[in-house]
Amino acid sequence: MKVLDIIHDANSNLWRNKIRSILTILAIFVGSFTIILNSAINAGVNDWMNKQIENMGGDGYLEMMPTEAYDTMASMLSGNSPQEYTEDKDDANASMYIKDEQIEAAKKIDGIKVFNALPNATADYITSSRTDKRYRININLVVEGINFDMSNGVSPNTAKDAPYEIAINEDMAKALGYENVSEIVGETVQIAVPSDLKCRTSAVKRSDCQTILDVKVSGTQAPGILSMGGSRVNLSFWTHANEINYEGYAPELNRSSQATADVDPEKIDSVKAELEKIGLKAMSVDDEVGMFKVFFDAILIVFNIFGGIALVAASIGIINTLFMSVQERTKEIGLDKALGMSNGKVFASFSCEAILLGFWGSAVGVVVSMIIGNIVNGIARETFLADFPTFTLTIFEPLTMITIVAIIMFIAFLAGTLPARKASKKNPIDALRYE
Numbered sequence: 396m397k398v399l400d401i402i403h404d405a406n407s408n409l410w411r412n413k414i415r416s417i418l419t420i421l422a423i424f425v426g427s428f429t430i431i432l433n434s435a436i437n438a439g440v441n442d443w444m445n446k447q448i449e450n451m452g453g454d455g456y457l458e459m460m461p462t463e464a465y466d467t468m469a470s471m472l473s474g475n476s477p478q479e480y481t482e483d484k485d486d487a488n489a490s491m492y493i494k495d496e497q498i499e500a501a502k503k504i505d506g507i508k509v510f511n512a513l514p515n516a517t518a519d520y521i522t523s524s525r526t527d528k529r530y531r532i533n534i535n536l537v538v539e540g541i542n543f544d545m546s547n548g549v550s551p552n553t554a555k556d557a558p559y560e561i562a563i564n565e566d567m568a569k570a571l572g573y574e575n576v577s578e579i580v581g582e583t584v585q586i587a588v589p590s591d592l593k594c595r596t597s598a599v600k601r602s603d604c605q606t607i608l609d610v611k612v613s614g615t616q617a618p619g620i621l622s623m624g625g626s627r628v629n630l631s632f633w634t635h636a637n638e639i640n641y642e643g644y645a646p647e648l649n650r651s652s653q654a655t656a657d658v659d660p661e662k663i664d665s666v667k668a669e670l671e672k673i674g675l676k677a678m679s680v681d682d683e684v685g686m687f688k689v690f691f692d693a694i695l696i697v698f699n700i701f702g703g704i705a706l707v708a709a710s711i712g713i714i715n716t717l718f719m720s721v722q723e724r725t726k727e728i729g730l731d732k733a734l735g736m737s738n739g740k741v742f743a744s745f746s747c748e749a750i751l752l753g754f755w756g757s758a759v760g761v762v763v764s765m766i767i768g769n770i771v772n773g774i775a776r777e778t779f780l781a782d783f784p785t786f787t788l789t790i791f792e793p794l795t796m797i798t799i800v801a802i803i804m805f806i807a808f809l810a811g812t813l814p815a816r817k818a819s820k821k822n823p824i825d826a827l828r829y830e
Contacts, residue, residue: 405747422709423756429702465676506662512651525572533625548580548614551629710810717814749811
């Protein structure tokens with residue numbers, strides 16, 4: 396009996412009891428549909444994140460901070476218990492700043508081309524002439540060579556002597572009174588920068604220790620993960636904000652808590668390891684976006700577990716279906732074996748039925764998930780993803796779908812081995828006498 400003949404006969408036998416086979420296929424479909432759709436969502440999310448990484452550039456760009464500062468921040472974000480405070484004999488907050496000896500040691504690491512210790516800078520709020528409201532603002536420095544997706548305008552000028560410029564996200568632009576966000580490009584906004592030493596004096600109102608700076612909006616950031624970090628200002632504004640923040644402090648107290656480095660991309664892993672040895676935690680562009688990937692992956696893993704549970708239940712259904720089929724076809728099996736069919740061919744025939752159950756269940760899962768996925772994509776673009784034009788929620792990758800179908804067929808084969816083995820071991824004389 397040829398392979399095609401075995402497949403043809405197995406498929407014919409499968410549909411002898413249509414209702415039972417359809418119910419088993421539906422059970423397989425539930426698990427395969429869940430896993431395939433989750434894989435498509437995962438591919439969509441990763442594609443969106445990868446596009447941002449590619450557009451951002453900076454293959455050899457590293458951001459770093461003291462390990463103690465990084466661990467404290469990570470602890471706060473993860474909800475862990477507060478870390479115990481220990482007072483340093485020189486400075487209680489010394490561990491939150493980059494030390495001079497760390498800077499000098501970092502500059503000597505093989506692979507680092509340029510090392511920049513960044514001055515600290517903060518701002519209280521932003522406002523505009525179109526609103527009487529003030530909004531809290533988190534500012535980040537735009538670094539030369541790092542690109543951000545812009546929906547309007549351009550990224551701030553990174554030249555040291557450039558006029559003050561800022562790129563804000565679209566939500567902030569709307570809050571500042573620009574419903575059509577493109578209109579804010581080229582406009583001037585006001586940012587309040589506090590003088591920390593003055594603001595610490597209880598007798599001074601917060602407004603009395605703030606300097607209001609006029610800043611030109613160079614553009615708006617495209618919605619995405621990278622725009623969630625806050626508004627981005629150029630070096631000239633950042634430097635001036637730092638001077639205001641530390642006005643009145645002794646020069647040695649104006650220290651860096653963050654630094655950047657231009658690194659040979661081929662040595663980036665070894666550089667990160669060397670930086671850790673001197674107490675600096677470094678993150679690449681991939682690392683920063685990767686933190687969000689981990690979050691999405693964790694959610695999808697949970698759904699895939701549910702899909703896996705459904706496949707386990709479907710496997711039990713396959714075993715039950717084939718055992719019943721073996722029972723019903725006992726005489727037929729005996730006749731086939733009496734006519735010379737070997738145990739191996741009987742086993743192959745029933746195993747093929749199990750594989751076909753897995754194939755039909757997963758094939759239906761692929762078709763239905765693609766239909767629903769494309770419908771959801773259309774709805775998403777018009778509703779909750781309208782602000783993310785480059786985000787396609789579900790992307791169906793052919794290789795991934797083929798792999799999933801193959802895995803489900805293999806699971807079905809394993810589930811079918813027990814009833815297939817029982818059929819192959821039947822004694823032809825006893826099988827022919829079976830009533």
